[in-house]
Amino acid sequence: MILRTENLSKFFDGVKALYRVNIAVEKGKITLVIGPNGSGKTTLINVISGFYKADEGRVIFEGEEITNRMPHEISRLGILRTFQIPKALKKLTVLENVLIAPFNHGDSVYESISGRWIKKEVELLDKAFKILEFLKLDHLWDRKAQELSGGQLKLLETARALMRGAKLLIMDEPLSGVNPVLAEDILQSFVRMRGEVSFLIVEHRLDLVLKYVDYVYAMANGEVIAEGKGEEVVKDPRVVEVYIGAKN
Ligand SMILES: Nc1ncnc2c1ncn2[C@@H]1O[C@H](COP(=O)(O)OP(=O)(O)OP(=O)(O)O)[C@@H](O)[C@H]1O
Numbered sequence: 001m002i003l004r005t006e007n008l009s010k011f012f013d014g015v016k017a018l019y020r021v022n023i024a025v026e027k028g029k030i031t032l033v034i035g036p037n038g039s040g041k042t043t044l045i046n047v048i049s050g051f052y053k054a055d056e057g058r059v060i061f062e063g064e065e066i067t068n069r070m071p072h073e074i075s076r077l078g079i080l081r082t083f084q085i086p087k088a089l090k091k092l093t094v095l096e097n098v099l100i101a102p103f104n105h106g107d108s109v110y111e112s113i114s115g116r117w118i119k120k121e122v123e124l125l126d127k128a129f130k131i132l133e134f135l136k137l138d139h140l141w142d143r144k145a146q147e148l149s150g151g152q153l154k155l156l157e158t159a160r161a162l163m164r165g166a167k168l169l170i171m172d173e174p175l176s177g178v179n180p181v182l183a184e185d186i187l188q189s190f191v192r193m194r195g196e197v198s199f200l201i202v203e204h205r206l207d208l209v210l211k212y213v214d215y216v217y218a219m220a221n222g223e224v225i226a227e228g229k230g231e232e233v234v235k236d237p238r239v240v241e242v243y244i245g246a247k248n
Pocket residue numbers: 012015016017035036037038039040041042043044
């Protein structure tokens with residue numbers, strides 16, 4: 001297990017956005033969180049990644065408690081999140097976007113202006129190209145980010161997270177706005193990466209995602225209401241009920 005939460009709670013003006021949530025992310029696996037709108041999925045990601053403070057409970061990463069640390073400290077540990085709206089710099093190329101990812105944090109200004117940078121640049125280029133090849137983005141390396149499709153931007157976002165040394169990738173709706181063909185490509189690239197990287201994914205498009213994930217948690221009203229293998233969880237009467245309820 002790479003990450004777990006213990007009785008994690010977050011309240012907004014009396015609303016239980018999260019209430020005593022216990023989830024575990026197995027190392028090298030893809031863990032999916034589902035649930036209707038407003039069930040607390042994004043709040044869970046925000047609390048784990050340090051963007052919101054927990055009101056109760058704990059977050060444990062690689063055996064160490066990280067509850068309520070600052071977001072940059074958490075990302076430095078290797079917990080990286082991608083956002084629903086990709087953050088690539090539009091005027092830079094795909095390769096440049098991947099290369100500058102490490103400078104979001106970590107590397108000192110000293111290193112970048114001193115001689116150490118030159119040797120490092122070669123290593124970084126190698127690493128960036130390996131990551132692009134891995135995600136099948138290498139043929140696009142000299143295109144400007146603004147020329148990419150929505151799905152390709154999501155892959156670029158993933159490339160940037162890998163470049164920054166992700167151990168656990170947390171993704172909020174990585175397939176939203178992505179066409180089904182590219183969505184399958186993206187999911188297959190996650191499967192190829194599984195092992196080196198662990199995944200915690202929030203996604204509504206169950207038709208696409210279920211066959212690729214290892215374990216599923218279903219949430220409603222801030223609580224986990226079911227967990228297990230995908231096929232079982234989506235058939236669980238409690239889960240069926242909250243989805244039907246949400247549509248009315
Ligand atoms: N910053 C905030 N301030 C006040 N209330 C919030 C805040 N963020 C979330 N909430 C509330 O917490 C609850 C859970 O919201 P959250 O965004 O986590 O749901 P979600 O499962 O991600 O929904 P969706 O599927 O629509 O993205 C909702 O009632 C929401 O209104």
